[in-house]
Each structure stands twice: as C-alpha cells, then as structure tokens.
Amino acid sequence: MTVSAPRKPQVLLDALAATIVGQRPSLEALLSSLIAGGHVLLEGPPGLAKTLACRALASAVGGSFKRIQFTPDLLPSDIVGTRIFDQRAGEFTTVLGPIFANIVLADEVNRAPAKVQSALLEGMQERQVTIGPQTFPLPDPFVVTATMNPLDSEGTYALPLAQMDRFLVKILVDYPSSDEEGRILDRFGGETPALPADVVSIDDILRWRHEARTVHVEPRLKRYVVDLVGATRVKHDYVDRGASPRATLAIVALARARALVAGRDFALPDDVRAVAPAVLRHRLAFNYRTLTDKVDPETIVAGIIAAVPTP
C-alpha cells in the first residue's frame, strides 16, 4: 500500500532538485530530517550551495527563514532575543531573536564561543526560549541547519560531542562532478533563478511527520538498528566511545521518514543502511590513532555498519 497524501514529500524533493544541481543525497537527508523533526549539521567547504539548499527548502515549504552568521563576538541575545526598555510605554518589551523561524541557518556554527552555541542548542533541544521572565515556544516546524567548514579550524570553537549529539544528522557536502559543475554554470551563470515557492505547506510537513510516525518497522529491523548502534560500542582500534541510544532513535525516525519519501508505509533494511552513516558519523569519538594512522573516519563508520548482518 502506498501512502496517500494530497502533496507528497517527493514533490518537495523534486522542487529542491530543480534548484540545487546534484547533491541528491544531501537533499534527501535534509528532507528526511525535516520529516523526522530533527536538526541538521552540514559540513563542507564554502561554495557548495549549503545556504542555497536551506533557503530553497524554506521557500518551498512556505515557512519563515532566518540566517545567523556565527562570529566570535556574537552574544546569546543576538540569537534568542532580548528585553529592551520602551521609554514611551515605560516598560520592558521583548524583541525576539532570529531563532524564531521555521528554518534557521546557523552559518559556521563553530565560529562562536560555547555560550552562544549552547543558547542555540538549548533552543534546539527544548524548542522554546526563555527571555527574562517569559518563555516563548519556537514555531513548529522548527529546524536548525548548521554549517561547519572543515578546512579552516583557525579561530574556531569545536562543538563538544554532547552538543553534536543534538543534531539528528551530519551531512557531508562534497564537490560536484564535472558534469554537475557544467550544469551549475548553465543554471547560475546568468540571472539568478527564482527559488521554488510554496511547493508544499507547513500543514503538509506536519501531516508527513504524523504519517512517518505510523510507518511500520518490523521487530527484526528494530533489532538490526540496536545491533548496528551496539556495534559502535564494541572495542575498536580507532573508536573510543560509541553512539548513544539517541542514535538508535534517530536511525529509526529517519528510516521511517525515508520510507515515507519513497512512498512506502513500511521501512526496509535499505532505509536503515542509507541513514545510518549520517546519524553515526558525528556521534562516535574517534581516538588520536585515526590522525596518526591517517584513517578516514568515514571508512571506520562504513566498516562498522558493513560488519553487521542485515535482517
């Protein structure tokens, strides 16, 4: 049985793919995270359409979009908002910060100090913000897409593992192929193309979320996910600490979302295998030997996943 919905997730994926050249796995992961209700960490060099992808997503869902450029002098109030004294009214009024949007792009999140990072991450976790005596709920859906540049580590504040864990997925954005780069030139070399507007609505997203929660996951598949995450905790030459049960929940939520995007109401081992690297890569603590032996962490994650028999 296929899932019937007035506007299906595939429509949104196609609209994004019509704007962004290539990057199909990143767009799929972005959409799955939106449906699963999680936040996304995008890592890749500058100029790979990370911001454009987030902007296109916000425009396509008809939601509000805010971009915050993280810098070392940023303050928590620059993100969550502040209270100012209105002299005319003779009272304090609250000015909400840019975190109050459906899709928030936290650009170069590792360039701001820990206090600012934690202000954002607290909002991500609690989905509400407290300014002075008042608590304000964040809009629904609320998705933070944070970017990190892996090339310039100078003057950055690395996110601790506990905070990285708040991101549902970490997506690696890579350079396009030469064919894709040619198409980028054709599409963006002249007039800037318009972003897809109101392809789906916020209500559609909320309905997909509900439908995703009803996607069936066979007990054998759940066991597979538990085994997969458990395999990261087995003594390993290059891994000091494995993933938490939050990763287990994240894999199942994303596998359900991926199944929904594919038009299924049941998840397959393929869904689990497809989402597992993005869920696990930022949750494992790799030891110094990965550096000294020059081993790619992606290879380690892939090796751990490949070693677990599928159901």
Place this chain on the structure above:
Amino acid sequence: MTAEPKSLRVGETLRLRIVAHVDENVLQLDNVTLPDLSGFDSLGDERRCATSGHGSDCVEVMTLSPTEGGDRTIAPTTLDAIDARNGKPSHFATNSVTIHVAGALQPNGVTRALLDDLLKPIAILVIVGAAAYALLWGFVRRKPLPAPLPAPARPVTPATPIDPLPQLIAALARERTRACVLAVRDELRRRVGAREEETLDDLFARRAAGDDPAVAGALRAVERAAFVDDSQLDGAIDDALRALSKWHES
C-alpha cells in the same frame, strides 16, 4: 621509539629509546605516558633533555629484560601537549615497537659438556635396546598376508538435486505466514549470491539479479512481504506469489 636489539632471548637486555622534540627550552617533559611494559623487567631508566636554539630534544633510554618468550609489541608512548602549529592541546604518540623474544638462554659451555658426557651413553643404550625389541617383536608377530582387494564398486549415478524453492513457494501459498515468506526470501537471496550483510539495494547495485526484471520484481515483492505490517501481510503475500510465478514462467 626504537629498540636495540629487536630480537633477543629471555634474560638478555634491550635498550628502549624514546625521543621527543619540543619547540621550547625545557629541562624535563611532563605529561609523558609510558607504555605498559608488563613482560619486561626494568633494569634502568635514563632521562635527559638537551636544549638548543631550536627547542629541546628529550631522550629517555630504558634498559629492559624480557621475562617471557614470543613476539611482544610495546605500545606507543604518548604525550599531552600544546601543538605549536595550531596552539591547541593535542595528543601526540610515538610509533609502537615489536620485539621478538626467543626462549630462555641455553646452558653455558661447561654445563653443556657435563650433560653431554652423562647423556650420550644413556642415549646410545636406549636406541640399541629399542632396536633389539623391535626386531624381536617383528619376528614373533609376523604380519598376515594382505587380503585380496575388493572388487570395484559399481559407479552410482548421483541423485538430481532437489530445488527447494517450489516447495517453499507452495508452503507460502498454503500457510501464508511470515515465517514462510522469510524462508522464500532466504532461498531467493541464496540464489542470487547475497552475502549476509547485503541489502536489496546492494544486490541491485552489483547487478546480482542481472538484467532480468522478473528476478528483480520477485526480490522486491518478497522483501515487501518480509517487512510490511501484519495487517497488510496477506496482500503482500499475494503480490509476492504473483511475482514469483512470473519469475518461474520467465
């Protein structure tokens, strides 16, 4: 980190040399974690740091004596310090060193000569005695003549292997249970050479099903029947049986 010699016997000594260069002038290195040296007796430890205009070269030489035989790998020595290249706290490590330790030392020359003098006559006596005993035994118990060889057996025509799939499909059609679906799925996967860690997409990616759309259709339909909700199992089994029948016909 180096060891000299790398091959020795139990009881002999080796010198383990650990060298570190730091960009500052220091008298000694703190935060150095030496490797686990169990299986070795430590006979001495010498540390020194020589400073120059380019920083300090610190050397630690340990004199060790292995207490057990076999190949023994000494893990890297580690140092927690600020990396001068980026100013960040870092974890540095040396290489590891593998030492080959042979068994215990042989007895010295005098002892060996004494042992030789004692053992040689005994050994000769034992050998001569054993030979005489063997001759006597062979004489008393002569072996009987070998029996004639049996006639060669008639060649047996091997039985034609029974294809389990039709039976499994028949059982699925009859019983319509998840267990029957899984049995058919296992057999299908075995036929296309699926490894236990491979998913359906992996099989298609390496074209395990070839270009036959009927095989691909059967694999997909059975996969669906294996993972749908119980409430949809009946319909999924019908689809799977149809796809399997199409495959069988093709």
